[in-house]
Structures are given as structure tokens and as C-alpha cells.
Amino acid sequence: MTKTLKRRFIIFTMAAVTCLLIFIVLAINGLNWIMLERQSDTVLDILVDSGGAFHKMDFNRPPPFSHPLDMDRMRSSRFFIVRSDANGNIMDVNTDQISSIDYETAKSYALTVWESGKEFGRMEGYKFAVKQMGANRLTFFIDTSGQSESFYRVLFASGAISALCWLILLIIVILLSGKVIRPVLTGMEKQKQFITNAGHEMKTPLAIIQSNNDTMALIHGENKYNVHIRAQTKRLNVLMSNLLTLAKLDEEIPLPTESVNISDLTNELLPVYQEDAQARNLHFNMQIEPDITIQTNRDSFRQMLTILLDNALKYTPDHGYIHLSLTRNGRHTQIIEENTCDPSFEPDPERLFERFYRGDAARTQSKESSGYGIGLSAARAICENFGGKLTAGYPSAGSIRFTARF
Known part of the structure; x- marks a missing residue:
């Protein structure tokens, strides 16, 4: 950093x-x-x-x-x-x-x-x-x-003096850059340290709450309170996982990589999302080209796919559609996730990648599954960490498309 x-x-x-x-x-x-x-x-x-x-x-x-x-x-x-x-x-x-x-x-x-x-x-x-x-x-x-x-003499003299000034200023800027960014680095380090410490400290209480909630459900039977507690602890677990991922990637510590068959990895994740989509009468289409292999971190890549698919399920209205494709385009590998969305969705798709930004201006939780606005930031950070690029756009009114290109 x-x-x-x-x-x-x-x-x-x-x-x-x-x-x-x-x-x-x-x-x-x-x-x-x-x-x-x-x-x-x-x-x-x-x-x-x-x-x-x-x-x-x-x-x-x-x-x-x-x-x-x-x-x-x-x-x-x-x-x-x-x-x-x-x-x-x-x-x-x-x-x-x-x-x-x-x-x-x-x-x-x-x-x-x-x-x-x-x-x-x-x-x-x-x-x-x-x-x-x-x-x-x-x-x-x-x-x-x-x-x-006369003109060319002045041109040469002014150009030479400007080039010399540029070199002198470059040396000065290089020497002073450390001092200039030191306060910024200090603040960022404190922020990352706080997120990391808070994330690890919250894992244990959340696990205990979840365990006690499951125990109470077994003893006294399932009720709406157990369901709400389970949903909120799940959301907090996802939030902490994404925050820790962002903190780890911001530290620029290289993650171990290996040759991963992302076609098989994607097919392993799909059944759960297909069942959830079917329960909500969503049309789930997929196009997975077989035997696509890239050099990446398996867990991080799985997390990026999970974020994109979770996001699609959260914000696709009932009877809408979700389309996922994994293809090879020349030397590049391309993942496209497209789904139906509210036509009045955020007009600037780049804002969706801002940390803690959510499409609903009131920042309400109209859905129990709504997120904290951190998932897409983590997905982009994961993608960029392995030399890829994650972008968003609106191919047509009422639909949004996320494209990850490696």
C-alpha cells in the first residue's frame, strides 16, 4: 500500500x-x-x-x-x-x-x-x-x-530549462512523498487494524449467539424470533467476512495461487442458487464453458462468485431472470452475471462498488437478505488482486450486468 x-x-x-x-x-x-x-x-x-x-x-x-x-x-x-x-x-x-x-x-x-x-x-x-x-x-x-x-533559440532554451526544472521537481517530490503520505498511511493502518481486530473479536460472539439460538430452537421449537436471529447473525457473518477480505487485500499481501479449474468450481456453487431461484420463480440460465483453468486463489475466487450470485438473488424481483456465463474470449476469461433489476436503480453503476453504498437511499432493510453494501467492493478487490477487472453496466432498461474479465 x-x-x-x-x-x-x-x-x-x-x-x-x-x-x-x-x-x-x-x-x-x-x-x-x-x-x-x-x-x-x-x-x-x-x-x-x-x-x-x-x-x-x-x-x-x-x-x-x-x-x-x-x-x-x-x-x-x-x-x-x-x-x-x-x-x-x-x-x-x-x-x-x-x-x-x-x-x-x-x-x-x-x-x-x-x-x-x-x-x-x-x-x-x-x-x-x-x-x-x-x-x-x-x-x-x-x-x-x-x-x-530567434524563435527556435528561445524554444530550445525554454524547453531545456523546463526539462531541468521537471527533473529537479521530480527528485524533490520523490524525497518528500514519504512525509506527505505518512499521515494518510497512519490513518489507513489504524482503520485496517481496527477492522481486522473487530472482525476477529466479533466472530466468537456471533458463533455463540448462533449456537445458543439453534439450541433454543431445538428445545422450545422454531419461532419467528429464532428465524430473525439466525438471519441477522448470518448477515453479520457475511459482513465480517467481506470486511476481513478487503482488509487483507488492502495490505497487498500476495495470496497463494494455484491452477484452478474455475468451470468445475462454478458448477459446484450453482445448485444451491438454482434451488433458491426456483423457489422464487426466477429464471436461472447458465452457460459454463468446460475446463477453463486460471491461476488464482481458490477460496477468493469462490468468494467473488458467491458475492455476485448472492447479489443477484437479493435484488432480482420475483419472476425475473438471472443469467450466468463463463467463457473464454481469446486470451481472456470472462464471467458475466446479468439479472433483472428495478428500472429506478442507481443510474451510475460505478457507485455500486463504493464501500457501504447501497442502492436504497434510505438504507433500510426492506428485505432480510439485504446486504451492507460491502460485497461488490470486496468482489472488485478480489478480481483486481488477480489481475482482472470487474465492471457493471445496464445492457437494457430493467437489467444490470456485471462482467469480470481475467
């Missing part, structure tokens, strides 16, 4: 830290990209408005979230300008501000833009914009490789 809680605490904490760091990195780099984009857009706008002439440039509109542009920054920009006529014929190319572009490359870029019909956009690491100058047109290209390099 200690290892499980520590692992869950570390996983949940680091998941929250990971989400926070990812958000910070995305926010920083997203804002950085927006700032770089707006700065390059402003540079391109100034170029277009001035027609590429430095003496006509207007620096009175600074880009948002950035320092105002000046002549030095504009002269450090890398751009080239292509002049063409209305038919797309190249008339002039100006590559004074860039050395990596020659005449033919600039010409091909301009022709590509003219054929696309776009007035602005991106093209192979350049932003471009078109300005009509009478019958001619100027196509401006500004190099954005510096923008990309």
Missing part, C-alpha cells in the same frame, strides 16, 4: 507539474512568435509604403510589444525588390540589401508570386508583399530566417 500511494502521489503531482510547464513553454513561445511576426510585418509595411527608399521610411508606428524601429534596424534587414510590368515581365531587380539572392533567383521568386495572384504571404523563408506603382508593380521580399532562428 505504501508503494502504491507513493507512486500515485508522484504520478499525480508530476502530471500537474508537466501540464503547468507545458503551458508556460507554449505561452512564452507563442507570445514570442506573435511578437516576431508583428515585427517582420511592420518592417515589410514600412518597406512597401516607402517603395524601398530609405529616405522615405516612416518610423512613427512601432510594432506592438517591441522597441520602435529605426534606420539602423531597417538597414540591417535583409530584403530584395523586384519590379515588373502588368504582364509579369521582370523590369528590374534590387538585391543591394541581401547577398544570398542572385538576379535569376529573385526573378523566379517574383514570377511565382505573380502566377499565384497573391498580394502577400510566405515563400521559402521569405515574406512578400506586392505594391502597385501605376502600370508596374513592386514585389518586396524580406528574409525571415533570423526570425525563425
Whole structure:
């Protein structure tokens, strides 16, 4: 239990830290990209408005979230300008501000833009914009490789710092996890110890009550009081058995396992339930595939089946049906118990596995056979202890299905 809680605490904490760091990195780099984009857009706008002439440039509109542009920054920009006529014929190319572009490359870029019909956009690491100058047109290209390099530098730095922070926090969380969960473990240990001690202490009084009740019934004859005492002591015995099972499984002490033919084990349990179902006019159907063997604890598996069948008999109304199947589905073994239930039953089937939860909100005992809401919790714990999974669902209105998959 200690290892499980520590692992869950570390996983949940680091998941929250990971989400926070990812958000910070995305926010920083997203804002950085927006700032770089707006700065390059402003540079391109100034170029277009001035027609590429430095003496006509207007620096009175600074880009948002950035320092105002000046002549030095504009002269450090890398751009080239292509002049063409209305038919797309190249008339002039100006590559004074860039050395990596020659005449033919600039010409091909301009022709590509003219054929696309776009007035602005991106093209192979350049932003471009078109300005009509009478019958001619100027196509401006500004190099954005510096923008990309700046963005990736910030991205790498923020990612590296975040990864380092994540590792440091992971070490801190691992070192502190023991202290954080210690109060929780102490409370859980006291609870389990109380349940275990109470369970063992109550076994003897219950056995004595049951024995004395049977003796009185033999001497004075059976009456309604004997019947009620026997029913309630039986319920308490089942409750204590399930509580002790949960306490034992919570301690994560591995139970001895063996190869168990669960087909034979299931067939051994069925006759008693078939008789009870027949007495209440219930339709009991079963489909047991022969010779299914799994590695499990025989007593625990029998207890899980008993809980599911007891639960079905308790809550299936008269003239309803119970269906039990045990089949092999590929590499998995599947047990399905389905029965009729009240249509107004708990809408969330997962709540049925909560400890001490019962479907009747008043928590009354309208039936002598009603339970304490601990059986299904014990059944799921048994199933999970052997690598299985127990789920519940409503295949149709007025019926409930429990599926155990190993």
C-alpha cells in the first residue's frame, strides 16, 4: 500500500507539474512568435509604403510589444525588390540589401508570386508583399530566417530549462512523498487494524449467539424470533467476512495461487442458487464453458462468485431472470452475471462498488437478505488482486450486468 500511494502521489503531482510547464513553454513561445511576426510585418509595411527608399521610411508606428524601429534596424534587414510590368515581365531587380539572392533567383521568386495572384504571404523563408506603382508593380521580399532562428533559440532554451526544472521537481517530490503520505498511511493502518481486530473479536460472539439460538430452537421449537436471529447473525457473518477480505487485500499481501479449474468450481456453487431461484420463480440460465483453468486463489475466487450470485438473488424481483456465463474470449476469461433489476436503480453503476453504498437511499432493510453494501467492493478487490477487472453496466432498461474479465 505504501508503494502504491507513493507512486500515485508522484504520478499525480508530476502530471500537474508537466501540464503547468507545458503551458508556460507554449505561452512564452507563442507570445514570442506573435511578437516576431508583428515585427517582420511592420518592417515589410514600412518597406512597401516607402517603395524601398530609405529616405522615405516612416518610423512613427512601432510594432506592438517591441522597441520602435529605426534606420539602423531597417538597414540591417535583409530584403530584395523586384519590379515588373502588368504582364509579369521582370523590369528590374534590387538585391543591394541581401547577398544570398542572385538576379535569376529573385526573378523566379517574383514570377511565382505573380502566377499565384497573391498580394502577400510566405515563400521559402521569405515574406512578400506586392505594391502597385501605376502600370508596374513592386514585389518586396524580406528574409525571415533570423526570425525563425530567434524563435527556435528561445524554444530550445525554454524547453531545456523546463526539462531541468521537471527533473529537479521530480527528485524533490520523490524525497518528500514519504512525509506527505505518512499521515494518510497512519490513518489507513489504524482503520485496517481496527477492522481486522473487530472482525476477529466479533466472530466468537456471533458463533455463540448462533449456537445458543439453534439450541433454543431445538428445545422450545422454531419461532419467528429464532428465524430473525439466525438471519441477522448470518448477515453479520457475511459482513465480517467481506470486511476481513478487503482488509487483507488492502495490505497487498500476495495470496497463494494455484491452477484452478474455475468451470468445475462454478458448477459446484450453482445448485444451491438454482434451488433458491426456483423457489422464487426466477429464471436461472447458465452457460459454463468446460475446463477453463486460471491461476488464482481458490477460496477468493469462490468468494467473488458467491458475492455476485448472492447479489443477484437479493435484488432480482420475483419472476425475473438471472443469467450466468463463463467463457473464454481469446486470451481472456470472462464471467458475466446479468439479472433483472428495478428500472429506478442507481443510474451510475460505478457507485455500486463504493464501500457501504447501497442502492436504497434510505438504507433500510426492506428485505432480510439485504446486504451492507460491502460485497461488490470486496468482489472488485478480489478480481483486481488477480489481475482482472470487474465492471457493471445496464445492457437494457430493467437489467444490470456485471462482467469480470481475467
